[in-house]
Amino acid sequence: xxxxxxxLFTRTxxxxxxxxxxxxxxxxxxxxxxxxxxxxxxxAGVDAIxxxxxxxxxxxxxxxxxxxxxxxxxxxxxxKEVFEALAHxxxxxxxxxxxxxxxxxxKYGIDKFAESIASxxxxxxxxxxxxxxxxxxxxxxxHSSDINSIFVVAPSTTDARLEKVTAQCSGFVYAASLMGVxxxxxxxxxxxxxLVDRIKKVTKIPVxxxxxxxxxxxxxxxxxxxxGVIVGSAFINALNDADSLDSGIKAVRALVQQLALGVRxxxx
Amino acid sequence: MNxxxxxxxxxxxxxxxxRYVPEALIGALDEIESAHNAAQKDPEFLAELAHLxxxxxxxxxxxTEAKRFAEHAGGARIILKREDLNHTGSHKxxxxxxxxxLAKRSGKKRIIAETGAGQHGVASATAAAxxxxxxxxxxxxxxxxxxxxxxVRMKLLGAEVxxxxxxSKTLKDAINEAMRDWVxxxxxxxxxxxxxxxxHPFPTMVRDFQKIIGEEARTQVLELTGKLPDAVLACVGGxxxxxxxxxxFIKDKDVRLIGLEAGGDGVETGRHAATITGGTxxxxxxxxxxxxxxxxxxxxxxxxxxxxxxxxxxxxxxAYLSEIGRTEYRAITDAEAxxxxxxxxxxxxxxxxxxxxxxxxxxxxxxRELGKDSTLLxxxxxxxxxxxxxxxxxxGIPL
Numbered sequence: 192x193x194x195x196x197x198x199l200f201t202r203t204x205x206x207x208x209x210x211x212x213x214x215x216x217x218x219x220x221x222x223x224x225x226x227x228x229x230x231x232x233x234x235a236g237v238d239a240i241x242x243x244x245x246x247x248x249x250x251x252x253x254x255x256x257x258x259x260x261x262x263x264x265x266x267x268x269x270x271k272e273v274f275e276a277l278a279h280x281x282x283x284x285x286x287x288x289x290x291x292x293x294x295x296x297x298k299y300g301i302d303k304f305a306e307s308i309a310s311x312x313x314x315x316x317x318x319x320x321x322x323x324x325x326x327x328x329x330x331x332x333x334h335s336s337d338i339n340s341i342f343v344v345a346p347s348t349t350d351a352r353l354e355k356v357t358a359q360c361s362g363f364v365y366a367a368s369l370m371g372v373x374x375x376x377x378x379x380x381x382x383x384x385x386l387v388d389r390i391k392k393v394t395k396i397p398v399x400x401x402x403x404x405x406x407x408x409x410x411x412x413x414x415x416x417x418x419g420v421i422v423g424s425a426f427i428n429a430l431n432d433a434d435s436l437d438s439g440i441k442a443v444r445a446l447v448q449q450l451a452l453g454v455r456x457x458x459x
Numbered sequence: 460m461n462x463x464x465x466x467x468x469x470x471x472x473x474x475x476x477x478r479y480v481p482e483a484l485i486g487a488l489d490e491i492e493s494a495h496n497a498a499q500k501d502p503e504f505l506a507e508l509a510h511l512x513x514x515x516x517x518x519x520x521x522x523t524e525a526k527r528f529a530e531h532a533g534g535a536r537i538i539l540k541r542e543d544l545n546h547t548g549s550h551k552x553x554x555x556x557x558x559x560x561l562a563k564r565s566g567k568k569r570i571i572a573e574t575g576a577g578q579h580g581v582a583s584a585t586a587a588a589x590x591x592x593x594x595x596x597x598x599x600x601x602x603x604x605x606x607x608x609x610x611v612r613m614k615l616l617g618a619e620v621x622x623x624x625x626x627s628k629t630l631k632d633a634i635n636e637a638m639r640d641w642v643x644x645x646x647x648x649x650x651x652x653x654x655x656x657x658x659h660p661f662p663t664m665v666r667d668f669q670k671i672i673g674e675e676a677r678t679q680v681l682e683l684t685g686k687l688p689d690a691v692l693a694c695v696g697g698x699x700x701x702x703x704x705x706x707x708f709i710k711d712k713d714v715r716l717i718g719l720e721a722g723g724d725g726v727e728t729g730r731h732a733a734t735i736t737g738g739t740x741x742x743x744x745x746x747x748x749x750x751x752x753x754x755x756x757x758x759x760x761x762x763x764x765x766x767x768x769x770x771x772x773x774x775x776x777x778a779y780l781s782e783i784g785r786t787e788y789r790a791i792t793d794a795e796a797x798x799x800x801x802x803x804x805x806x807x808x809x810x811x812x813x814x815x816x817x818x819x820x821x822x823x824x825x826x827r828e829l830g831k832d833s834t835l836l837x838x839x840x841x842x843x844x845x846x847x848x849x850x851x852x853x854x855g856i857p858l
Contacts, residue, residue: 246756246757247626247757247758248626248631248635248743248744248758249635250480250481250635250638250639250642250744251481251639251642253639257625261625261626264757269754269755270755293479293742294741294742294743294752294756294758295755295756295757296756297741297742297756298741298752298754298755298756299755299756319481320479320480320481320745321479322478322479322480322482322485324468324477324478325477325478325479342482343481343482344482345481345482345483346483347482347483347484347485347486347487347645347646348482348483348485348486349486352482352485352486356482367481367482367483370483370642370643370644370645370646371639371642371643372639372642372643
């Protein structure tokens with residue numbers, strides 16, 4: 192099995208740089224607006240896209256993504272819109288995954304969810320509230336549909352547990368840079384590098400860092416030690432701060448261009 | 460013996476329970492689990508907790524036979540287990556004293572809690588004051604209004620109360636916000652979970668601290684009547700007072716265990732909090748159980764006049780006991796609960812919590828079904844001082 196995401200990391204590793212991974216919740220700022228954001232991601236230099244499945248009780252998310260998810264849910268976003276956004280991204284040739292809390296998968300049907308990811312050319316799913324101890328039905332379904340199962344680890348994860356979690360991971364390992372929730376911050380936590388170093392001792396799978404990464408400087412710093420740089424809340428802030436969708440999209444494109452420079456500067 | 464667990468994986472009750480949380484919390488949950496397991500075998504811990512029960516919270520709580528109330532319940536014998544007489548006014552103190560002692564033993568300086576009706580928040584603030592811990596309580600903004608008295612109590616006790624303005628602004632959202640705090644501050648902080656829901660070990664640990672209710676009541680009822688009750692009734696939101704009184708009776712197969720859920724405007728209206736009666740299996744707040752959800756797996760907002768029952772989830776052990784047929788669940792509407800609330804006030808001189816009034820309304824039904832030769836044990840889980848404003852509005856009493 193080799194997904195477009197797997198192939199991406201093979202390529203970025205050969206180019207000696209980190210991959211830029213961008214997050215947007217499905218249906219945000221609107222269903223059509225989300226497609227415009229995805230187009231901007233693709234045109235401006237994003238390497239991989241995470242489509243968020245908005246959820247009513249997002250305990251891993253800070254206020255920015257909570258509010259975006261809530262607006263999207265009020266507009267009626269569900270599984271259909273998530274897969275539409277995924278199909279839009281993959282049609283542009285960008286390796287893409289869905290990030291979702293566990294209950295929407297269980298409600299949709301575990302095997303069916305994995306099949307729908309595959310049928311929309313998605314590479315895999317990130318499951319931030321599914322510990323590997325409960326994940327057997329999901330990893331089995333992911334395996335059957337030839338998609339990546341991506342788990343999140345944190346600075347508090349012990350070395351023994353890192354081994355256990357990464358053994359179930361494919362595509363990449365999502366390293367949460369700090370103990371906390373999503374959201375743009377002024378700097379990247381110093382815990383991030385220590386965590387990535389510990390992960391690298393137990394697995395050869397690419398490691399991408401998320402939580403609190405929002406600027407070219409952050410991207411450059413993280414790209415110095417990780418295979419991927421994940422940015423989410425900063426794009427939502429850019430869209431929220433703009434007075435129209437068009438100017439929001441322009442701001443997203445400008446931010447992507449900066450971040451794309453950052454991920455290429457890290458190994459300087 | 461654990462009569463209700465058949466799964467070899469710790470923290471599972473059949474297909475229910477488990478841990479569905481961010482990896483960041485796994486270490487902390489493991490730590491609490493091993494601290495709890497060690498404490499349960501440590502005579503020093505158990506003696507310290509027993510001493511607090513005896514000299515601080517007022518255990519054992521008494522039982523009261525409600526003869527005048529019983530006249531309205533088909534003449535069945537009605538026995539009330541008086542958790543309302545505990546220090547702070549509800550069963551919540553039982554759990555909180557246990558968890559706060561554990562936090563202190565683990566060297567934590569800060570505790571956080573979620574609260575709906577405010578009873579768990581008040582109990583947590585109380586234990587924090589007693590043990591010299593910093594305490595932050597998350598409470599839905601909606602609940603801070605309908606339970607304003609308890610907000611003041613928490614502040615007087617030195618706790619910080621954080622109103623939660625996201626989502627439905629009730630208990631569900633307070634739990635989300637407490638979880639976010641915990642993910643961020645897990646090194647210094649223990650999360651004192653208030654009910655038998657949430658990720659393992661909370662359902663098991665909270666039950667272990669609440670089962671004293673049923674252990675005492677079983678002995679007390681046997682002494683009073685010479686036999687076991689025909690049915691044990693308790694209200695169910697998350698389900699901690701119900702598990703507390705049910706647990707020691709699970710082995711007594713002839714004793715019916717009946718949980719009364721919040722039916723709100725009626726389960727058929729969709730405006731209710733009757734999770735087992737009207738919900739479906741899924742994952743919420745770290746465990747698989749029943750919940751109120753839509754076709755996309757999004758949590759649906761619950762509705763109840765009672766802040767403490769206004770929760771779209773329920774503890775996984777209840778889901779399991781229901782599935783194997785050992786417990787039964789019924790929905791009680793707001794109107795039925797408020798009728799029983801008023802009736803207990805006027806027939807027994809006891810103002811119950813509105814949560815508890817759901818169990819009393821259930822007793823009126825079950826008593827009529829079983830008739831005058833039957834005995835019902837009701838968990839009077841909390842007192843109603845906090846509810847006087849809601850009750851005054853409901854009954855049109857000018858303030």
